Amino acid sequence: MTDTGAVSGAGVSVIGGRARNEDAYLAESPVFVVADGMGGHIAGAEAAWAAVTAFRALAGEPATPADVERAHLEARRLVDGVQEEVGGESGTTLTGAIAVTHRGHPWWMVINVGDSRTYALEGGVLRQISVDHSHVQELVTAGRITPAQALVHPDRNILTRAVGDHQTRMDAWLVPHVPGRRLVIASDGLMKEVEDAEIGEIVGLIGDAEAAAAALVELAVGRGARDNVTVVVADSDLVTPVDADPSPWTLWGDDARADTGADTTASERRRGDA
Template sequence: MTDATAVNLSAAAATDVGLVRRANEDAALAERPVFVVADGMGGYEAGDRASAAVVAAFREHVAGRTVATLADVRTALATASDAVAAVAATTDRGAGSTVAGIALVDDEGEPAWLVFNVGDSRVYRHHGTVLEQLTVDHSLGQELVDNGALAPEDLATFERRNVITRAIGAPDSTADSWLLPVINGERLLICSDGLTSEVSDEGIRATLTMSGRPESAAAALVQRARQAGGRDNITVVVVDVVSGGLDDQGDATTGLPRPTPTNAPEVDDETTIPVRGRS
């Protein structure tokens, strides 16, 4: 049995406005035991405030502890929702934010990651040379893939891929969550879609494999997205498990995602929210 307090982590964050946008509407937090990326929506006047409000909620309610709890994360999400609503109330176009993150928790005496997301910011797990996307996008494109109307390989070029179906500050801000074991030697990546819209999963995998420390990996991912076009803000957090986790992934059990509601409104992360309700 491994105590979650003994887990040794190394982490770094990097963000860049990109080559097209006027302002950076992303925000990140990398303060044990929580690591978060938020991508704001609502345009120049509100997107940055919305993402900053999400990060502030997690800094207040989760950051600074050695180990988090599910209650901590729930409180942070609720506080973030209220704070983004307050931002939206001051604008004509509304405001919202995606959020994706991981929190180090204790699961019946074993260290575990509580992985969560709202929207299309993502969490990946890299171990050895294998990359796995842990979160599932709340987006129109992902829904079309899930029901067979869009091929997975066409998702990256789908013209409405920026339309998301859940966001903090939108009518549906429900977070999906998973409970996963902490594995020694694994590398977790949390990122906004400014990375994933420019760099393929294979490109991300190769960069994480070849990079050394988290600082180098984070900088390399941002640079790769810029070189590919940098059409959106780019934000990444890289977390390495140095020691204190499980040595054998075969001993681990993986949690299942929470049930997801239907009939969620669509949100466009480049314009206003909500765009329209779904019938």
């Protein structure tokens, strides 16, 4: 667990029902990220650790949105290196939040590639910030299936974007620091076993970030988690002024950009069985 007095957090990761843990995470202020290696590809664990390694340079240092962009591109470079080393496809999801300074004000910069998720809990309500890059999410967005149907859909393991697909885009939002707002970052092994409402209830009741992350992981494992389960919980004492301008980055919420996921279908990747 790390605590700078302003931004703090902790993470927990377990193997679950897999042969090995292909998740990786970093919870060192100001960086809180989770990567989930693709079990259906060679060296998924190595890809996840490579992506996380790219963000270690930001740990313990002041960060800007440009720093986060560079770390994302470095993550892609390192994962490409893993693919070259093993001589086959490898990839990983990547999501999380980095505390940054933009135009003189503090923000959370939330990033996402793939279907691991970053949530925000505020006032007892859990809301998903990230948008899944997955085939079933596209079907849900198009109104062809419901979120409940997506959980059991035969194509639920198909990703439409990943680190390792030779693209350069990530989704990113500048999210204001608000008193009492807590972030939850997790690999999909958690969401397969625990509903969003339950996630919100647990992280709302347990004040300590590490204890909250551990409680979520334990609940998933207790329900027979078939996948690796990784959870990072992050808190902040910072406050973003209400009149702060996030431009050119998009403010999460009603003003969130409409094009997330618009170019995803060219990079279809499939996870291992889950």
